[in-house]
Amino acid sequence: MKLRYIVLTIVLILIILAISYAALQKKVETTPITSPTETPLPTSKERIVVYAYRDTITGIDPSIEFDTGIVILSNVYEPLLYYDPIKNEFKPALAISWNKVNETAWIFNLRKNVKFHDGTYLTSEAVRFSILRSKLIYEEKGIGPGWIWNCLEDIFIVNETSILFKLKYPVPIPLIVSSAYGAYIYSPNLLRYANASDMIDEKIRLWFEAGNDVGSGPYKIELYKPESEVVLRKFEDWWGWDIVNNSKAPEIVVIKIVEEPASQELGLLDGSIHIATNVAKANINRLLNQGYKIINQTTFHNYILMFNAKRWPTNITDFRKAVLYAVPWNKVIEFAFQGFAKEASGLIPYGYPGYVENLRYEYNVTKAKEILEKLNISNTKLELVITSGYEEEERFASLLKSSLNQLGIDVEIVALPWEQVKEKGVAVWRNPDDAPHMIINDWWPTYPTPYDYLYILHSADIEWNWSGYTNPEYDELIDTAFQLEGIDYDKAIEIYNKAQKVVFDDAIAISIADSIQPYIYDPDRVLIRDEALNPLYMFVIFFQYVEVVS
Structure with missing residues (x-):
């Protein structure tokens, strides 16, 4: 009898547990709990694209952001x-x-x-x-x-x-x-x-930077971790879906911050990345032989070498010229950029409004030596700041270091994350000796005007004028040209050209090369339509024009 009661009790307990478990399962299924800071897991049926980008996202306030946040903003707003x-x-x-x-x-x-x-x-x-x-x-x-x-x-x-x-x-x-x-x-x-x-209340910027958005674009922000990952979700009510006519557009876009080229390549190979932007150039052909595809985008994106005009000895114009004569320009495209660039002239990229031909320094070590002897400068040390993970900057820096070393100039190369590079750049206005002698800034336009490239040397631009360059003549030239654009465009271009000659003669900043951007992708996973890319804005992909094929 006692055994019978024990058995009945155990059965009753099992029934109660089963009922409780079923109820709990039903509750979980009908009322999922999600944290506002965590990404809800996509279903297995959702179309997902993973895009590898190499820089931390610097912000997503659509009125303030003026840097890498464009990769996000262009899809949300x-x-x-x-x-x-x-x-x-x-x-x-x-x-x-x-x-x-x-x-x-x-x-x-x-x-x-x-x-x-x-x-x-x-x-x-x-x-x-x-x-x-x-x-x-x-x-x-x-x-x-x-x-x-x-x-x-x-x-x-x-x-x-x-x-x-x-x-x-x-x-x-x-x-x-x-x-x-x-x-x-x-x-x-x-x-x-x-x-x-x-x-203009600061609360608005903070609200945006908490990962919120109120745009109208094809994607909305679902997760915002600017140093590691941003997740976008398809906005079903976007007005343009019928026009785009892409039934295979991704429902989830994951933008992963992957600085190292080797890590981006590994992600392609193991399938965790579908589109890569920063694979070691030397390995691209091997990836293509393995079935990956490439889009080489000719861009208006260039790399600008800027000199500190407020720190000795780069505050001396002739010294800056000696450095530029010492650059083996004939090796820059093939060695530093491994063929993924065009030869630069002045500050403005080829094909962009205001481009001027023949604003280049020749490679002339003899002339560089003569200038240095005249200045009586030798056995000096310069600091060059570049962005870590930027293969082209690293290779250019090594080229410059080797060349200047032959002239008795030692170059200390300091590679930093992009945000720290910016801090080093603007330091020229606080304490010039805390800013490097030389720094590389990569630039792409705000909108198509020569003023955009030339304003980074305007004395009023303390955010991007990392040279600390102040030249009232130059400021007046570009300001005048800017206001003439809507009245007499040809005259405006003529004045812009004159301003570029002033900068060239002052040897304060010069473009190293005009970049060609390779996008490496897995054709078994995605198809990138022509409309997905815009040469004005490098690294921006309009994901409504990307097709997820598997």
Whole structure:
């Protein structure tokens, strides 16, 4: 009898446990628990693309970010127009039509029924808010790309879907509104979300940097870990899906920060990376023989060697010239870039507005020696800062070190993560002796104007003028040319060319090479349409044009 009760008790307990387990399973299935800081695991049926990028993401505030955040922002936010520099044509984005009223007034008509990621709709007020915030932050705090709106007097709302840009002076405004920096449109409701008092309140930037977004683009931010990984999820209500007509577009985009070329290559080989941007150039042919594919993108991205104009001995113009004469320029493309670049001239890349031919220093060791003897400079040491993981910079630095060593100049090469490189660069304005003698900055445009490349040496640009260069003549030349672009473009180009000659003669900064960017990808996993790339913005992939094939 006692045994019977024991058996019945055990059976009863098992039944209760089974019922409890079933209930618990049902609860888990119907009310999944997700942390706001963790990525919900994608289902096995979701189309996923993993893209390897080599730099930490520097920010995602669409009005302030002026650097690597473009890789994210270009998929999450949209400008009024897109511009194709190769075809020299505009493509409607959030604006479907535009016309010039007079030399200083333009009207843009907005696309209807465009949803932001918060479910609200695009309006003229959203456009005005977004652009004025970029402008005001730059004017009040001196940060971000808001200088592109210096031409703007105000924006007037005509109706819910039409806006009027009133300009201070004539400019090619369609080019400016197509910028991938400082021209993105987003929901003004973020004032409430961030509990901000006004549009330049620091709370807004912090709200964005916490991984939030209110864009209208094809993807929205799901996870934001800027030093390691960013996850984007397809925005099903994006207005453009029918136009793109890509049923195989990724539902999940994982942007992995992978600095080392060897790690990117390994990721390709083990299948954890589908598109790589920074594989060792010497290994590319081997990968192609294994069935991987390559897209070589000719870009307007260049590498600029900048000299510290405030620290001895690079504060001496003739010394800087001696260094440039000592560079074996005939070896730069094949050795440093291993063929993935074009020969540079001046500061502006080939094919870009304002490019000038023959602004190059020849390789002439004899002339370099003569200058150094005249200056009575020998047995000195220079510091060169480069970005770690940038193979082309590392190889150029070794080339320069070897050449200068023959002249009695020792070069200490300091490789740092990109964020620390920037800190070293801006140090020239605080304490020039804390900044390196030389530093390499890679640059791509804000929007197609020569001013963009030349402004990085303007005395007012303490964010990117890592030379500490101050030349009132130069500043006036490029400022004058910029204001002439909408009035007499040919005259503006003529003045820009003169400004480049000033910089060349001062030997303060020079482009090392115009980059060709290889994208290595697994064709068994993805197909990259032509529209996915834009030569203006290196490393940007518009993922709505990528097809997941398996």
